[in-house]
Amino acid sequence: MNDYELETMLRINSIMVIRKLGSGSFGDIYEAKHMGSGLHVALKVERKNAGQSHLSIESTVYNLLRHGMGIPMTYQFFSNRRHDVLVMELLGPSLETLFTMCNRRFSMKTVLMLADQMVDRLEYLHLHHYVHRDIKPENFLMGVGLTRHRLHLIDFGLSKRYWDMKENRHVPQRRGTKWAGTARYASVNALCCKVQSRRDDLESVGYVLIYLLRGSLPWQGLLPNSKLQKAEMILEMKLSTLPNSLCAGYPNEFYNYIIYTRQLGFEEEPDYRMIRCTFLSLLFNLKFTNDLIYDWDHAEKNSGKSGSEEDRVVVKKVV
Amino acid sequence: MENKEKKQKPLKRHAQVPLIIPKNSVISTYAVGRLCSEPALVRIEVKDLIGSGSFGRVYQAHVNESEEIVAVKQTLYNPKLSQGEAEIMGQLKDHNNIVRLIMHSSVSLGFPSVDYVLLVMEYMPMTLLDYINYHLTVLQPAERLINVRILSYQMFRGLGYLHLLGISHRDVKPENLLIDNQKMVLKLSDFGSAKLLVPQEPSISYICSRLYRAPELFAGYELYSCAVDIWSAGCVLAELLKGYPLFSSHKHDRKQLRLIVNMLGTDGLERAPEILSKCGNSLHPRTTRPSWNYLLNTAVPQDLCGLLNSCFIYEAAARISPMMACSHGSYDELRIMDAMALPMPNGNPLPPLFDFNSLEMGTDPKLWVNLLPIHLSSMEDKYSVVEAFEAV
Numbered sequence: 001m002n003d004y005e006l007e008t009m010l011r012i013n014s015i016m017v018i019r020k021l022g023s024g025s026f027g028d029i030y031e032a033k034h035m036g037s038g039l040h041v042a043l044k045v046e047r048k049n050a051g052q053s054h055l056s057i058e059s060t061v062y063n064l065l066r067h068g069m070g071i072p073m074t075y076q077f078f079s080n081r082r083h084d085v086l087v088m089e090l091l092g093p094s095l096e097t098l099f100t101m102c103n104r105r106f107s108m109k110t111v112l113m114l115a116d117q118m119v120d121r122l123e124y125l126h127l128h129h130y131v132h133r134d135i136k137p138e139n140f141l142m143g144v145g146l147t148r149h150r151l152h153l154i155d156f157g158l159s160k161r162y163w164d165m166k167e168n169r170h171v172p173q174r175r176g177t178k179w180a181g182t183a184r185y186a187s188v189n190a191l192c193c194k195v196q197s198r199r200d201d202l203e204s205v206g207y208v209l210i211y212l213l214r215g216s217l218p219w220q221g222l223l224p225n226s227k228l229q230k231a232e233m234i235l236e237m238k239l240s241t242l243p244n245s246l247c248a249g250y251p252n253e254f255y256n257y258i259i260y261t262r263q264l265g266f267e268e269e270p271d272y273r274m275i276r277c278t279f280l281s282l283l284f285n286l287k288f289t290n291d292l293i294y295d296w297d298h299a300e301k302n303s304g305k306s307g308s309e310e311d312r313v314v315v316k317k318v319v
Numbered sequence: 320m321e322n323k324e325k326k327q328k329p330l331k332r333h334a335q336v337p338l339i340i341p342k343n344s345v346i347s348t349y350a351v352g353r354l355c356s357e358p359a360l361v362r363i364e365v366k367d368l369i370g371s372g373s374f375g376r377v378y379q380a381h382v383n384e385s386e387e388i389v390a391v392k393q394t395l396y397n398p399k400l401s402q403g404e405a406e407i408m409g410q411l412k413d414h415n416n417i418v419r420l421i422m423h424s425s426v427s428l429g430f431p432s433v434d435y436v437l438l439v440m441e442y443m444p445m446t447l448l449d450y451i452n453y454h455l456t457v458l459q460p461a462e463r464l465i466n467v468r469i470l471s472y473q474m475f476r477g478l479g480y481l482h483l484l485g486i487s488h489r490d491v492k493p494e495n496l497l498i499d500n501q502k503m504v505l506k507l508s509d510f511g512s513a514k515l516l517v518p519q520e521p522s523i524s525y526i527c528s529r530l531y532r533a534p535e536l537f538a539g540y541e542l543y544s545c546a547v548d549i550w551s552a553g554c555v556l557a558e559l560l561k562g563y564p565l566f567s568s569h570k571h572d573r574k575q576l577r578l579i580v581n582m583l584g585t586d587g588l589e590r591a592p593e594i595l596s597k598c599g600n601s602l603h604p605r606t607t608r609p610s611w612n613y614l615l616n617t618a619v620p621q622d623l624c625g626l627l628n629s630c631f632i633y634e635a636a637a638r639i640s641p642m643m644a645c646s647h648g649s650y651d652e653l654r655i656m657d658a659m660a661l662p663m664p665n666g667n668p669l670p671p672l673f674d675f676n677s678l679e680m681g682t683d684p685k686l687w688v689n690l691l692p693i694h695l696s697s698m699e700d701k702y703s704v705v706e707a708f709e710a711v
Contacts, residue, residue: 069612069621147618149460232423273648281655289664290652291461 008047009080017043024155027055031090034075041075044086048079048244049070054157055084061130061156062088068124070117070152072141090178091152092144095137102295104134106212109249110295112283113139114212116276117151123272125153126198132156133196134181135204137212149292162197173197183234184217188262191235193240203273206258213250253282259282338429340378340393341364350424350439351405361422363391363439379442382421388442389421394511395424396434405438407486407513413541416477416672418497418508429443440705443497443506447555452496456562464620467559469663470498471507472650472672474552476679481507482545482676487516491551492531493558503663504670516545524628527551529575530564535635537576538597552644553630560623561615573597583631584608585630591633622649637670642679646689654691 010017014035021029027046028216034041046055055077062074070148072089079085092212095114099106118140132139132153139155142148158180164171181190190196211217219237224230243262243280247255257275264270283290333634340346344365349358363380375394376698379388382389394404421439428435447470455463467521474496481488488495490512498505512526521541527533533550535543557565566582569575580588580598582605587593611619611627619627629639639644639647655661664669673691 068610069619069624124621150618273651276648277651277655280652281659284655284659284661289461291459 005080006083006085009078009083010043010085013076013078013087015041015043024157026171027084032087034087040071040090042088042090045087046084046086048084049081051083055086059086059161062086064128064130065125068121070077070121070150071124072152072154078158090144091141091154092140092148095140095142095151095208095212098142098294098296099137102299104215108213108286110289111209111287112279112286113290113292113294114151114203115209115279116283116290118153118208119202119272119275119279120221121151121153121291122201125159126136126162126201126270129161129165130156131162131196131198132201133158133160133190133210135202136182136185136200139206140208149294160196162186170197173266184210184220184229184233186234187252188235188238189209189266190233191238195266197266198269198270199261199266202264202270203258203261206254206261208248209254210246214253218246253278335476336496338433338435339376340428342366342368346428346437347418348424348425348426352420352422356423359476361424363437375684380439382439384688390440390442392438392440394436394438396436400592403436403511404511404513405436407510407515408438408440410484410486411480412666414477414480414676415504416473416506417480418506422608427592434635440508443499443504443508445498446492446494447496447505447559450500450608451493451562452501455559458664460618465664466503467556468650468653469503469669469672470505471552471556471559471668472495472645472653473670474507474555474642475641476672477505477507478545478548478552479645480676480679481513482548483516483681484642485517486513487545488513488548489526489610490528490531491548492528492556493555493608496555501665502670504666516543518542518544529568530554530566532575533635534576534579534594534633535591537572537579540593544635546638547642549638549641550629552626552641557611557615557627560611560617560619562617565614583616587633589636590637591635594633620649621631622647625649638644642690646686648689651689 012030016035017031018031018040021031021042023029024044024278025045030060032041032043032045033039038217044055044058045182046053056079059074059077062071065071067079072091074086074088076087077085093101095148122132122135134157143150143152162171163169172195177193177195183191185204185207187196187200190200204237218241219234222230222233222237224233224300243255243258247258254296257278260275261270281292342365345358346365347361348363350361361551362383364384366379366381368376368378369390375392378391378393380389380391382670397608405420405423407631408418409423412421413419413637419511421441423438423653426435426437427433450470458466474491477492488507488510490509491507495507495509496505498510499688507572515521516522519542522543524539524543525542527536532549535546536547548637554565565573566579569578575595576594580594585604586607588598608628608631611624626639626647629644629647633637653669654697656663657669657673660668661675675690675702
């Protein structure tokens with residue numbers, strides 16, 4: 001970070017940047033430390049431009065959800081002439097990172113335990129009248145320390161309220177709205193440029209689950225000439241891919257889930273409890289226990305063993 | 320009644336201190352069975368003393384030279400009590416989650432003789448307090464969570480049966496919840512404070528242990544309902560998750576009430592004016608409830624958070640009812656395990672959780688959709704493929 005003005009603002013707030021963690025479509029993520037308390041935090045920095053500030057929207061949503069399980073804590077939001085900064089709880093790796101670490105394949109047990117938590121997080125978000133609109137593995141993070149086994153939902157920069165607070169009813173359906181998000185996991189209705197509602201978040205969860213099980217999705221690998229054409233090609237591929245072939249080789253519950261989310265009405269409230277019970281029943285049916293021990297926990301054990309082997313080799317060399 | 324004492328050692332009686340029955344004493348007395356049958360002569364062989372408190376003492380014992388271990392509770396006979404413990408327990412039919420009263424009797428012991436009431440009950444090896452202190456902490460988090468659900472479900476179910484009879488326990492706390500930690504069975508015990516609550520009839524408000532007392536009792540409100548037990552049950556559930564009591568203790572009722580309100584926030588307090596008037600004007604301004612992860616300093620699943628919030632409502636009428644609590648989503652995992660005959664983490668089968676009796680089955684039919692472990696409706700049955708494709 002070489003922006004003097006931004007560094008000054010952070011120093012005034014007793015925050016020291018440690019390293020850069022990654023970049024999003026709207027800003028950068030840094031690991032930082034609060035000098036007063038020694039707490040390690042995550043910084044989300046967004047450069048101001050002519051467009052709407054996504055980070056202020058995100059900060060509002062985080063404040064609304066602040067007591068939820070699986071929602072990171074936000075500590076501060078401040079801005080200067082050119083930047084917005086959100087100081088929040090530092091979390092662990094994302095599902096995409098863990099997916100790559102596990103050779104781009106998750107076991108059925110891991111996917112079902114994650115599915116239960118994904119639906120739980122979305123139910124909590126929808127309970128507060130917001131839809132996420134950018135469900136993807138990169139936006140699901142595991143915790144650190146005591147919350148290491150807990151799935152967190154992040155990145156509410158594209159979130160939108162689906163409930164009209166003044167008229168106390170669902171927002172109406174419109175067509176022709178600008179579409180934003182990740183085309184790979186977006187719902188069919190989203191790619192058709194319709195207003196997104198609760199059903200679209202849940203349909204995205206379905207695609208994420210299939211992706212984690214199969215390792216890829218049929219509409220990956222297309223070669224578009226532009227971003228707009230990419231979305232059109234993905235939409236065409238999604239419409240032509242039957243749910244049967246999408247979920248072939250996996251339990252019926254996933255096929256039923258895709259069908260259920262696609263047939264949900266625009267204003268219809270999903271039956272979260274039924275969905276979670278279905279995945280939980282499947283988990284128990286396959287003789288797994290809901291012990292929150294995932295594939296990457298086993299991978300860590302194996303790497304631990306190989307590490308100890310290396311240590312032995314070193315000891316031999318020294319001797 | 321004829322009283323005989325064998326091997327009874329004469330002990331010097333201290334004023335107001337109940338007599339300790341020596342080990343291996345044998346008491347012959349006429350005891351009344353559970354169904355209020357004619358008194359019958361029984362021999363009670365008293366063994367170890369296993370508990371004592373302000374209520375009296377509890378011993379292990381054998382009855383009629385049987386090998387079965389029973390628990391015998393000895394309390395001073397008090398004719399002023401309008402509804403004795405034996406009378407309350409006698410009304411309770413066999414229920415999985417309520418300690419069974421086998422028989423009771425009045426005896427005169429010691430010299431000079433003092434009248435006592437002996438309650439012969441089934442024996443349970445452990446209290447929930449012992450379980451929380453010595454067993455729960457060594458479990459893995461997932462196993463601990465399953466056990467919390469199994470035990471708290473049975474607590475609510477036992478309270479549900481009581482409340483359907485119009486009886487309020489009025490002293491729900493871990494010491495009064497007996498469990499078998501191998502079978503994971505939990506039973507309500509100690510009905511010394513229980514009462515048949517009649518609407519619009521005042522009851523004493525100085526009741527229930529301090530850490531588990533509902534806020535309307537601290538406020539001195541006397542027209543309370545069975546919902547005071549729900550607040551206590553919420554405290555027990557929080558203690559199961561936290562490992563020690565949720566609230567700390569203050570001597571004064573107003574201070575205790577203020578502590579509770581400051582901890583849980585003032586949301587909903589305006590709908591409970593009898594509590595609000597007692598909080599005084601030194602209350603913090605309107606605050607929302609902190610998250611249960613913060614209050615309990617541990618990871619609490621969202622469904623248990625919802626259940627806790629339903630218990631800790633200041634307006635007593637708005638608190639969740641016990642049968643509604645049993646139908647809560649927090650216990651769906653148990654229904655699935657029961658439907659699939661899955662064992663508990665310790666390898667034993669689930670205790671009977673869903674064999675409701677006729678009184679419990681008379682409750683609201685809407686509850687049954689969520690209450691019974693019937694096989695869950697499949698998404699495939701609800702929505703046909705053709706309709707789904709037409710919708711797309």
